[in-house]
Amino acid sequence: MEKVASAAAISLALFSSVAIAGETVKIKDITGREVEVTVPVERVILGEGRQIYFTAALDTDKPFGRVVGWRDDFKKADLDGYNIYLQKFPEMEKIPTFGGMKDGTFDIEQAVALKPDVIIMNTEAKSATEESGYIEKLAAVGIPLVYIDFREKPMEHTDDSMRIIGKLFGKEERAEEFVKFHDEQIARVTDVLAKQADLKKPVVFMERAGGYSDDCCMSFGNENFGKMVELAGGINMAKDFIPGTFGNVNPEQIIASNPDQVIVTGSNWELYVPGGKWVGVGPGADQTEATRKLADLMTRPAFTDIKAVKDGNVHAIWHQFYNSPYQFVAVQQIAKWLHPDLFKDLDADRTFQELHTRFLPVDYKPGYFASLKTGS
Template sequence: MRFTGRSAVLAMALVVSAAWPALADKITVKDVTGRDVQVEAPVQHIILGEGRQIYFLAALEKDAPFKHVVGWRDDLPKADPESYAAYLAKYPDIAKLPTFGGMKDGTFDIEQAVALKPDVILMNIDAKTATEEGGYIEKLAKVGIPLVYVDFREKPMENTEPSMRIMGKLMGKEDVAEDFIKFRADSIKRVSDVLEKENPSRPLVFVERAGGYSDDCCMSFGNENFGKMVELAGGINMAKDIIPGTFGTVNPEQVIASNPDQIIITGGNWDGYVPGGDWVGVGYGADIKEARRKLENLTKRPAFTGVKAVKDGNVHAIWHQFYNNPYQFVAIQEIAKWLHPELFRDLDPEATFKELHARFLPLEYKPGYFVSLKDE
């Protein structure tokens, strides 16, 4: 077919438009603080206000999780060195990514951020106060850089779904975000449906946050994060009436007096922060035998003297970073198995985590995220 005159011009325009990448459109997203933020989307250049935000970005960008990242905070190598090493092995160019300090500690370099010309800066909600006090939102707005808050830590059971939807909208990956949200909801339902049907008695559970990270005891969780995960898994969070917010501390005497039925300690490899510390190094591909040894060692501290959970061997450790990413449903399944082994005999959290990796994440799954004194 031959085109002449105006028809030829129209045909050429169609060819060019088909070959030319779609231009970004300005959209409005409501972040988890309720702010309406205008962003050019799908975004092409992102600054991650925390390195561990790669946990959820990777779930949306499985084939190329760092494709749009132009800078990130420097926390991942120390907070989760095994995951960082795995990502580095697969994507060696991330070693060249510009790194930032945090807004909370005042080391975020706004001039460096502006120079990288990001379409958006993602910030965790726990940095909100420092961000506002530093006037960062206004300073960035003057150069046309929007800042969007997400949350997987302060109120993760409330904010994970909206945060994933925000990210899906920003990345042009709404379908992937909805698939992930459904997988998460279905995985939690496998626990909640059984609990609703069987209505078992609920054991009293003490969750120690980062046990062994320091000599002090005992950091824990109020009625959110791991505290809420315990409740969803069929337990009673010991600290929910002691700690008014998400994070706080209970004293050793309170643990002894409460005499919990179960103890769960969050852990990770924190050699970068506390070399040779007593922390339990669970995580990606962790040495479970060594983790179990260190877990048992933590039960000898004064706070656990004579406690029922220790006597019965119902002491467990779980990957700390479940508190800061959208994979909490795996933790809920594992906790449910610890608290109600007979009810959840057929539930396999490892299989759930493997499926998560196979469907959504770029890394091959490696076990090592859980350990228990009940393990053989």
């Protein structure tokens, strides 16, 4: 698994010493900023509701115990997951919610009133945060802001982001246990592929949130799901057309590239696009309905005559793998779709279930994947 040169420096900064309770330490966040924080933090504002994915992996018994405020996206972006957590932790509905830094609806006065020890933000909000002067305004009242990243360059930053949060929460050992599991599960794919001298790599088109709108088609460059495809032994079709992490590919390019496999990301977006054409894979999803909607998406002009559709190599995968520390599950499932003979004994559902058993406070419910090819 690739690492940038700065990763070692970040890890060294994080683990040069173990903080004493109530000690003010300098933490280097994922952007390289040095931030003074008194740890372990007891009051946290999550810059995105879906950051509960990592909070739950560290504060498993009380995933909302430190959370005094969070962005309002969890329910909208992952309704099925939200409801599973709500059933076990009804108190989460009482946590104050915020708009986003990026869309300019974050209420800084409300945040200050909640007296957080730290605000955790995704790197995608960095430009908006800096332009608005939020960091300086928060610093003036003694509230540090720390950046982590599970979206822009997740395959590069997930381990160090988990270590940063472990340091903040006083859960360094738990964070290391998660990182070890994360890396071991990716190695179950990459180690096998590394031994294949003449690996035939299929061309894969990853469609981001297919059916969310009528536009065609959002995709991924050489990061996020694009990088997951490469790690899983495929060729990300869109990497030559999208310079950054996210972008668009026009229908004519999909037809011309004639991909061997198509993978569409989806989730339950009923609160975003009621009755939409999106594929609602996720915890406990209706597989028959997911497959029906996936097949319907393949009737669009960009897809009807391409090789992937003719061969039935069309799949759907839970969109939220793109914004959580759980990407290793996606890498395993994609590898099995691309190279079924090499990974006949690999079971991504079982891996995800083990993650839930070891790290998460809610029970596992399958439904995160769908395929038009029977048995895949």
